[in-house]
Amino acid sequence: MKKKVISILLSTAMTAVLLAGCGDAAQETAAPETAEEAPAAEEEASTAGTEEEAPETTEGGSGTYAIITKAAGNPYNEKEAEGFAQAVEEMGGTAIVQHPEAATADAQISVIQSLISQGGDSIAIAGNDINALQAALEEAAAAGIKVCSIDSGVNPESRLTHVNQAGTMEIGQCLMDAVYDIAGGEGQWAILSATSQAANQNAWIDAMKTIMEEDDKYADLELVEVAYGDDEPQKSTDQTQALLANYPDLKVICAPTTVGIAAAAKVLQDQGSSVKLTGLGLPSEMAEYIGDDDAHSCPYMFLWNPIDIGRLGAYTSIALANGEIGGAAGDTFTAGDLGDYTIVEAGDGGTEVILGPPYRFDPSNIEEWKTVY
Numbered sequence: 441m442k443k444k445v446i447s448i449l450l451s452t453a454m455t456a457v458l459l460a461g462c463g464d465a466a467q468e469t470a471a472p473e474t475a476e477e478a479p480a481a482e483e484e485a486s487t488a489g490t491e492e493e494a495p496e497t498t499e500g501g502s503g504t505y506a507i508i509t510k511a512a513g514n515p516y517n518e519k520e521a522e523g524f525a526q527a528v529e530e531m532g533g534t535a536i537v538q539h540p541e542a543a544t545a546d547a548q549i550s551v552i553q554s555l556i557s558q559g560g561d562s563i564a565i566a567g568n569d570i571n572a573l574q575a576a577l578e579e580a581a582a583a584g585i586k587v588c589s590i591d592s593g594v595n596p597e598s599r600l601t602h603v604n605q606a607g608t609m610e611i612g613q614c615l616m617d618a619v620y621d622i623a624g625g626e627g628q629w630a631i632l633s634a635t636s637q638a639a640n641q642n643a644w645i646d647a648m649k650t651i652m653e654e655d656d657k658y659a660d661l662e663l664v665e666v667a668y669g670d671d672e673p674q675k676s677t678d679q680t681q682a683l684l685a686n687y688p689d690l691k692v693i694c695a696p697t698t699v700g701i702a703a704a705a706k707v708l709q710d711q712g713s714s715v716k717l718t719g720l721g722l723p724s725e726m727a728e729y730i731g732d733d734d735a736h737s738c739p740y741m742f743l744w745n746p747i748d749i750g751r752l753g754a755y756t757s758i759a760l761a762n763g764e765i766g767g768a769a770g771d772t773f774t775a776g777d778l779g780d781y782t783i784v785e786a787g788d789g790g791t792e793v794i795l796g797p798p799y800r801f802d803p804s805n806i807e808e809w810k811t812v813y
């Protein structure tokens with residue numbers, strides 16, 4: 441098993457193209473034909489080991505591993521869960537996939553309680569709130585269940601580690617630079633977020649605000665409002681329309697949520713609005729809105745592979761459950777065909793493992809990516 445992984449690593453390393461950062465990643469990188477090719481490029485950024493240093497392959501995943509997404513009815517969450525279940529099953533384990541009925545902490549607490557009574561090996565959770573899940577997750581930990589967060593982090597006390605899609609400041613920088621570029625360096629812009637408590641969206645919004653405040657380059661951009669569409673298509677549509685009505689001089693909307701950006705893209709494009717859009721979107725949902733001309737609402741946007749974040753969550757969960765890692769900075773493990781990963785310090789005082797840099801999707805590559813995810 442170890443040899444097989446090393447040979448995959450060597451061959452992918454040979455074909456890997458270095459991702460220089462969010463702005464030009466996809467432009468410099470040929471779009472992958474399949475979902476499998478994406479991690480090869482990411483690996484270059486996050487793989488630490490040589491053949492000698494390669495850690496033991498994560499093995500023995502024959503237990504029961506659960507993922508709790510933010511909520512049902514969101515295609516991003518379904519892809520993340522699909523990747524998680526795929527990897528667990530490939531490792532010989534049983535995956536439990538739970539999509540709570542609403543994107544709230546309360547809905548997730550009910551699911552956590554029921555998983556505690558079932559007594560599985562691990563829980564990976566996309567937090568609907570940073571702090572509100574702590575008591576329930578501590579109870580899970582006390583029952584011997586290894587807890588990590590995935591996609592949307594919970595506080596360090598509630599988790600052993602966080603499986604992050606990309607660096608938080610890195611995503612904030614990509615988005616801020618896109619807003620700057622699309623607005624032509626000045627004018628009003630707004631954010632259309634998910635729920636007001638969503639840990640990942642709030643972290644990216646904070647990162648954008650910090651970047652904007654700390655660099656004079658952004659001094660002529662005015663953030664007029666952060667609106668919340670709750671990762672619901674209709675509410676996101678209504679919030680977009682309200683932004684257009686309330687801010688006649690608005691130039692750009694940034695939606696760091698796949699649900700929000702798809703809803704906003706449709707509103708802007710259907711209305712022939714001059715307001716432009718960027719953010720984090722699924723290529724499969726956004727392809728018809730991506731374009732450089734007046735007929736398209738979104739010049740470009742970013743994301744990572746949602747299936748791979750699920751897969752990385754599975755390998756992390758299995759390694760935690762096996763005792764192969766404890767979640768401390770410096771711990772290393774092999775995430776199957778994604779390669780070797782090292783846990784690092786996170787900005788919130790806890791630790792995290794980072795999938796890789798975000799990709800940029802624009803007219804040059806959207807047609808290829810829309811069939812991948």
Ligand code: RAM
Pocket residue numbers: 510514516517566591592634638640671696697698699720721
């Ligand atoms: C939405 C969810 C998810 C986030 C993506 C970008 O689908 O809020 O948590 O990671 O957008």
